[in-house]
Amino acid sequence: MVRSWDNTPNGTMRAITLTSPRATPPTACFTYRTDYPKPSLPNPHFCLVRIYAIGLNRAELRARNAEPVSPVEFGIFKEEFQDECPQVLGEEFVGEVVEAGSNTEFKLGDRVAGWAYGGGKAYDGSYAEFTICHQRRLWKLGEAAKDVPWAVLGAIPMGLWTAYGALFLAAETKPRDVVFVHGATSSVGLWAILVAKDQGCYVIATTRQESKVKKLKDAGADWVVLDSELQNPQMIQQIAATEVQTVLELVGLEALENISMPVTKAGGTVVKCGILGKVWKMSLSAGLVTAKRKLTTFTTLDEDYDYASRVLQDAVKKVKSGKYNKENFLDSTYNLEDVGLAHQRMEDCAACGKVVLLVQ
Template identity: 80%
Template sequence: MPSWDNVPKGTMCAVTLTSPGSSPPAACFTYKTDYPRPSLPSPKFCLVRIHAVGLNRAELRARNAEPVSPVEFGIFKDEFHNQCPLIIGEEFVGEVSEAGSETGFKVGDRVAGWAYGGGKAYDGSYAQYTICHHRRLWKLGDAAKEVGWDVLGAIPMGLWTAYGALFLAAETEPSDVVFIHGATSSVGLWGVLVAKEKGCYVIASTRQESKVQKLKAAGADWVVLESELQDPQVIMKIAAKDVNTVLELVGLEALGPISMPVTTRGGTVVKCGILGKVWQMPVGAGVVTAMRKLTTFTTLDEDYDEAGRVLAGAVEKVRSGIYKKEAFLDSVFELKDVGAAHQRMEDCAACGKVVLLVL
C-alpha cells in the first residue's frame, strides 16, 4: 500500500472488500463501523466527509480483484502495486473535513473527487471519509448547496468523461452528428445531455427497448436498438449527414464491426467505456485506418481547471433545471447495501448512475 505514513485518527463506517470474486456481489463485501479513519499524509491532501458515491463499471472489475495497469494510478503511478485496497470506489462528493495547508481548500467546501482503477494507491470511496490529493479534488460551487447529495453523486466522473471525450478528445463541433454506442450508461446519458446542449445531432443506442424512452427524454434525436446494428448502414441512413464522432462505450469488441464503419472519413472514434467487460483486444486487430482517428479518453487526462469549470457549470445547470436528475440518476442505495447496487450494475438494469448514500 502507500509508501507514505498515514496514522489513523478514530474510526468510521466503511465497506471492505473481504471476499473478492464471490457470488452474489454482496458476498464480496463486509460493512464495518470501526474501520480506521485516515489522516492527512501530507499538506497536499484533504480529508473529505463523503456523502454520496457514484458507482462505475470499473468497480465490477475491482470487486473481483482483476489485474490493473500502472496507468490507472494516474498521478500516483510511482505507488503502483497489484494489491487491491480494502476499500474500493473511484469517485465521491462530500465536504472537506480537514484541509492540508497546500491544497487551497477549506473546511466545509462542497467537493467532488476521484481516483482510478481497481488497485488504487490508497483506500477508495466506499466509506464515510477518504483522503484526496488536491489535484484530484474540485469545488462544486454555491449551487451545490441547493442540490441533494444523491443527485450530486451522479454527476462527476460520468459528466467529465462524456464532456472530455466529445469536446476535448474528439473536438466535436456544435453542428456535428454524434453516435453514442451504449448510451444508457452514466457516461452515455451525460454524453446525450452535453452533446444536445452544444447543438449536436445525437443518435443513441441501447440493447433494451425499455430504455428507449429515457434516452429520448434526455434529448437523443434518434434511438437505435443494438439488434439493428448488425448492419452499420443503419446509422448512416438515420443520420442527416455523416457521423463525425462516435463515443464508443460498449468496448473494444465493437470497434471493428460497428464504431469504425459508421464514422465518416476524417471522423473520430473515442473509446472510453467497457460496458461489455472486454478489457483487452488482440494486437493487430486492424480496426484503425488512415481515414478515421481512434482515440482513448479517460479521466486520467483531465485538465484540472477545465474539469472544475465543467463540474461547477453542470451543478448550476442541474440546480436551474437545464439538466433534469431523471435523465442521469438511476437509483440510490445506502452504503451498507452496496451488494445490491453492484448487482444492479452487473445485471445491466441501470439506466444512468447508481449512487450510494453515505449516512
C-alpha cells in the same frame, strides 16, 4: 517502502470492506463495518473529506473480482504502484472538506467532488464515511452545490467529465456536429447526450433494451437505435449517411470494426472509453483505422485540472437551474451497507444512468 498516502489512523468510521473477492452474489463480497480506521492527512497536499454520496463505476466490478490493474490506473501515484488491492473500493465521491492540508486551496466546509482511479487502488477508496484525497484529485463544486441534493451531486462527476472530455477534448466535436453514442444508457452515455445537446449537436444513441429507449429520448437523443438493429448492414449505412463526425464507443473493443468505424464519416473521430461488453483486449485488423478516420481514447486520467473544474461547476449550475434534469442521469440510490445490491444492479445491466450510494 513509505508511500505518499501513508498515514496514522485517527479514530474509527463506517466503511465497506472487500472481504471475499470473486464471491457470488456480490453481496457476499463485502462486509459493513462501523469500526474501520479513519484516515488522517498524510501530508499537506491532502484533504480529509466527509463523504455523503458515492457514484459507482463499472471499474469497481472488476476491482471486486481482484483482477490485475495497470500502473497507469494510479495516475499521479503511478511511481508508487502496488499490486495489492485496498480493503475499501470506490473511485469517486462527493462530500465536505473536514480538514484541509496547508498546501491546498480548500477550506473547511467546501463541497467537493473527488476521484481516485479504478476503485481507489493506490489506497482506500470511497466506500466509507471519510476519505483522504490529494488536492489534484479534488474539485470544488461551487456555490450552486448547496442547493442540490447529495444523491444528485453524486451522479455527476466522473460520468460528466468523461463524456465531456471524450467529445470536446479528445474528438474536438463542434456545435451542430452529428454524434453517435454506442452504449448510451450508461452514466457516461447519458451525460454524453446531455452535453452534446447542450452544444447543439444532433445525437444518435443506442441501447440493447427497448424499455430504455424512452429514457434516452427524454435525455435529448434525436434518434435511438436498438443494438439488434445494428446487425443489419442497411442500418449501419443509414446511420453513416447522417455524416457522423464523432462516435463515443462505450460498449467496447469488439464494436470498433463492425459498428463504430463504419458509421464514422471521413475525417471523423471514434473515441473508445468504455468496456460495457467486458472485452478488455483483442486484436484489430490492420485496415481498421485509416488516414481518413481517427481512433483515440479518453479517461479521467487525461484531465486538465482547471478545465475539469469549470466543466464540473457549470454542470452543477445547470442541474440546479433544471437545464439538466436529475431523472436523465441518476438511476437509483442505495445506502452504503447495501453496496452489494447496487453492484448487482450494475452487473445485471438494469441501470440507466448512475447508481449512487448514500452515506447518511
